[in-house]
Amino acid sequence: MTTNQTQETTSQTAESSHAQLALIGLYMAADNRLTKLMGKVMRMLRRASTPLDLSMAFDVMRRGERQVVNQLERQTPPLLETLTRTVEQEMQVEARHLPPKPPTPTVNIPGNSPQPFDFTMPLGQRATSAIRVDLQTELKDIRARILRQHDDLYKLTASGAATHNMLRYGTIKDAQQSMMSDLLQHGVTGFTDRSGRNWQLSSYVEMAVRTASMRAYNEAHMQVMQAAGVTLFMVPVHAHTCPVCFKWQGKILSLTSDDDADATVDEARAAGLWHPNCEHMLVSFREGDKRPKVSEWTDRDQQLWESSQRQRSLESSIRAQKRVLVNSGDGQMRVNARAKIRRYQSQLRELTKSTGLLRRTRREQLDLGLRK
Structure with missing residues (x-):
């Protein structure tokens, strides 16, 4: 490639x-x-x-x-x-x-x-x-x-x-x-997905749209490449990925059993690749293409992954309290919500400062910063 x-x-x-x-x-x-x-x-x-x-x-x-x-x-x-x-x-x-x-x-x-x-x-x-x-x-x-x-x-x-x-x-x-x-x-x-995870309406829609779009790209790409005689595909490397998908980065997948492949597409999917919100888009792999260099999963990778999940949790908590602040008619509930928002934001600032993760303030907004 x-x-x-x-x-x-x-x-x-x-x-x-x-x-x-x-x-x-x-x-x-x-x-x-x-x-x-x-x-x-x-x-x-x-x-x-x-x-x-x-x-x-x-x-x-x-x-x-x-x-x-x-x-x-x-x-x-x-x-x-x-x-x-x-x-x-x-x-x-x-x-x-x-x-x-x-x-x-x-x-x-x-x-x-x-x-x-x-x-x-x-x-x-x-x-x-x-x-x-x-x-x-x-x-x-x-x-x-x-x-x-x-x-x-x-x-x-x-x-x-x-x-x-x-x-x-x-x-x-x-x-x-x-x-x-x-x-x-x-x-x-x-909304509850197949793995039993609960979603809020807006988060569920975001996941569904992104997942369907990525699945469409992958399916269309595989069909087109197969028709052109290409049956091997590579999973690209992402800078930030989850432990499930990390082991598949740089791997060669085939549509059917192939000695030149590490696994089939169906096997990778069954093992967790392309889970909801997964951003891995397959690319075609031909003879002579070089595989990307993939390092081993380290304690630092695990720490960053856990920190990123903590960041998502804090962002969700901030949005939840903003929902209370904006929509509640109870004065004490609004006071409590403001206090919790400040506490979660403080924790988020400390987390991003200590880990180097980028703080995305739009994800702390009720509309994820989509409105202009």
Whole structure:
């Protein structure tokens, strides 16, 4: 792989990030609107004295949910189209590194190719198709989940939940305050991935968009290269990576069993490569290409990795307290939130100073700095 190819591969990811951020930002803004709505409804519930008051509060929640979802349903298709069109344009870079196309429009590929490969299909269409299949389903499920928020809020504020919290915190007022704090920090809309990890709405969307985009690039690249007779791929080296992916950097992967490869693509995927938010984009590997130098995982690498995860945790904690500060109507809760924000920011400053990690203040903002 040439230096120019490496630079172009890197630029593809950078250029697509603008389209990704636009889609992520839409759902980030929706998340903030829902949190504000939740704070309003929680204040109504605390003042409620009759069944009619409760009914009115949940009706406000239902109407607000529908307004947010209606906006998402209007704006998601054009933004998704922008993202897929950007991928299609950037995938044309791949065409400049392909051997000449065969004279016939369709070629039967031996091995595990499920169907003939059509060279007449523009490269980007394969990536576009992959993104659409992944994200259309994901984002539709997210919108459906938003419309169930009022049910979750009802369950959390029912007598059983209130009794449970009162036993923990002493009084009904304490239970209500604790419940409101939890809801404003973490939100009702929760998502659990296949590994059991819980995500907030905006974080889940960010992960889904980035993961689907990277998967689209990899799938399209492998299909195109296989059709051109290239079946070996290399996992590039990233300066900052996780322990799971580190062992795969510089490795040669094949689509099927190959003595010249370290493993197959399926084996690497099963071992954890391309986990959610993974940024490793496969590059083609041909005879004569040099492998990058990869060092052993050291205690320093482990320390930096753990520190980076601590940094992400502190950033999330700061955002959670800012949600309380912005959306709570309780004076004492806002005072406590300000104090916690200052404490977490102090810990973050100390962490970045002692480790050399770059502090990204935008990740401490409720919108991740996406709004201008």
